[in-house]
Amino acid sequence: MPRVICTAKMCEFGPHFEILQAAGFDVDTVPTEVDLRKEPHRVVEQVQGYDAVLAGAEIYSREVLEQLPDLKVISRYGVGFDAVDLAAADAQNIVVTITPGVNHHSVAEQAFALLMGIARMTRTQDRAVRSGEWERELTPRVWGSTIGIVGLGRIGQAVATRAIGMGMHVLAYDPYPNEEFAKTYQIKLLSLEELLKQSDYVTLHLPVTPETIDIINRDTLAIMKQGSVLINTARGGLIDENALVEALESGHLRGAGLDVFKKEPLPVESPLIKLENVLLSCHTGGLDQESHRDAYAMAAQNIVKLHQGEWPVECVMNLKETTGWKWS
Numbered sequence: 504m505p506r507v508i509c510t511a512k513m514c515e516f517g518p519h520f521e522i523l524q525a526a527g528f529d530v531d532t533v534p535t536e537v538d539l540r541k542e543p544h545r546v547v548e549q550v551q552g553y554d555a556v557l558a559g560a561e562i563y564s565r566e567v568l569e570q571l572p573d574l575k576v577i578s579r580y581g582v583g584f585d586a587v588d589l590a591a592a593d594a595q596n597i598v599v600t601i602t603p604g605v606n607h608h609s610v611a612e613q614a615f616a617l618l619m620g621i622a623r624m625t626r627t628q629d630r631a632v633r634s635g636e637w638e639r640e641l642t643p644r645v646w647g648s649t650i651g652i653v654g655l656g657r658i659g660q661a662v663a664t665r666a667i668g669m670g671m672h673v674l675a676y677d678p679y680p681n682e683e684f685a686k687t688y689q690i691k692l693l694s695l696e697e698l699l700k701q702s703d704y705v706t707l708h709l710p711v712t713p714e715t716i717d718i719i720n721r722d723t724l725a726i727m728k729q730g731s732v733l734i735n736t737a738r739g740g741l742i743d744e745n746a747l748v749e750a751l752e753s754g755h756l757r758g759a760g761l762d763v764f765k766k767e768p769l770p771v772e773s774p775l776i777k778l779e780n781v782l783l784s785c786h787t788g789g790l791d792q793e794s795h796r797d798a799y800a801m802a803a804q805n806i807v808k809l810h811q812g813e814w815p816v817e818c819v820m821n822l823k824e825t826t827g828w829k830w831s
Contacts, residue, residue, distance in 0.1 A: 504529045505830075507806060508550055510539055511559035511580040517799035519557060526807040528555075540767065547571060554830075555806045557799070558587075560767075565591035575830055576809050578802045581606065581789055583738060585711040589821040598828065600805040600818040604657055605797035606789035611661035613788035614706050614736045615669075617760025619645065620782045621732050627779060643703070643730075646670035651702030653695065653718075654709035654737065655680050662706055663690055674698050699726040705733050711740040721746040730757045736788035739764040748774045751781060762788045 507523055509532045523530045533539065533549050539561035546563065547570045550556050555576035563577060568591045577587055579601045592599050620626060622645050631638055650666045652659045655677040663684075666673050673690045676698045685692050695718075699705060705727060709715050719733065720743040727733070733756060735742055744765055750756045758780040764773075767786055775781050789798075801818070808815050810830050822828060 505554045505810060506531070506552070507555045507557060508533065508553040509557040510546075510549065510561055511557055511799075511802075513795065514557065514559075514580075514799070518796060519799040519803035522800060522803040522807060526810065528806070528810075543567075550574065555810075557802050557806065560586050563587045563592070565594075568592060568595055568597065576600065576806050578805045580798050580802050583710070584820045585738065585740065587820075592821050593825075596822070596825075596828070598809055598819060599821045600802070600809075600815060601820055602798040602801040602805070603817060605801055606791075606794035607657040607661040609791040609794040610658045610708075610736050610788040611665055612791075613762055613784070614658075614662050614708075614734050614760075615665055617734050617736070617762065617782050617784065618650075618704055618706070618732065621734075621758040621760050621780075626782050648672070648703040649674060649701055650704045650706065651676070651693075651698040652690075653677075653698065653705060653707045655685065655690075655692075656708065658737075659708040660684055662708065663688060671704075674702055695723070696726055699723055700728065703728065703731050705731060707733075707735045707737045707741050709737055709741060711738040716740050717743040719743065719747065721749070724750040724755065727756065729755060732757050733759045735760070736762040739767065744773070744775065748778070751778050756780075758782070760784075762786055 504527060506529045514532050520530055537545060537549065539546050543562050546561050546567050550571055552573055554573060555578060558577050558579050563586060565588045568588065574597055577597060577599045582601050582603055584599055584601055587599050589599060622642060624640065624642060647670055649672040652662055652675040655675045659675065663673050667688060674693050675685060675690050676693055676695045680692050718741050724746055747759060751759060760782045762784045763786050805815050805818050
């Protein structure tokens with residue numbers, strides 16, 4: 504009987520158990536007291552001997568993968584795969600899959616929660632009222648402002664339609680834009696530089712690749728409008744956090760809403776925590792009840808399909824030149 508270990512967060516409930524067990528898999532979970540994000544050295548210990556892993560954001564480096572000779576599939580819960588060394592997975596014929604199209608509405612909602620929280624000073628207003636203070640300030644109206652969406656995939660598109668409903672002017676940058684979508688919704692496609700120059704709010708929705716690491720840095724931050732706001736619900740690797748702190752401390756940026764960070768959980772000594780003009784959340788962008796259910800279902804289905812000889816091409820992130828891959 505093939506074996507699957509579930510390592511993703513909150514994997515104790517969801518449709519994946521029924522899907523995998525119905526397909527003949529023996530399914531286990533990592534003990535609740537084990538946090539593989541905080542204890543990466545324990546990944547080998549926990550995954551050893553399993554054929555597949557329904558994985559969270561724990562790291563699968565070359566060193567880790569070389570110690571897992573039985574592993575055939577890493578089925579990621581979510582759309583990020585930067586924690587997996589794809590070249591090393593290729594070398595060992597391990598298939599890496601993701602669950603696209605299940606959490607874009609959730610992430611878009613989180614992006615707007617952060618945007619509106621900054622726009623209406625939710626954090627400082629809440630704290631003021633709780634402390635008995637009653638200080639009101641004038642803030643720019645969101646309606647009629649300009650939002651720049653960096654990355655116009657499923658999530659970026661979900662943000663765009665919400666922004667239009669909020670009465671915002673929508674700009675977008677994407678290396679390979681969906682021009683039909685942009686035309687339908689009258690979204691102006693620009694270079695990254697022009698988008699940064701013109702946007703009151705910039706929201707990031709790109710994957711982390713060698714080309715996008717620190718795409719927001721001292722140079723690109725300097726291009727952004729004075730008093731603009733940065734939102735990141737994508738990946739922490741997109742931002743040079745030291746440069747962002749400087750831009751926030753100097754007042755060049757009015758604020759930032761951050762759901763993701765270079766290191767997670769965000770260390771308590773991070774200067775971002777001390778800044779009043781930053782709204783923080785703990786990588787919850789893709790988490791709501793519906794996306795949790797659908798992501799776990801798709802992650803399980805990816806494993807079942809591969810075991811049954813199918814190839815879920817839209818979900819597979821590696822082995823691009825491989826044909827005739829087999830489970831055994």
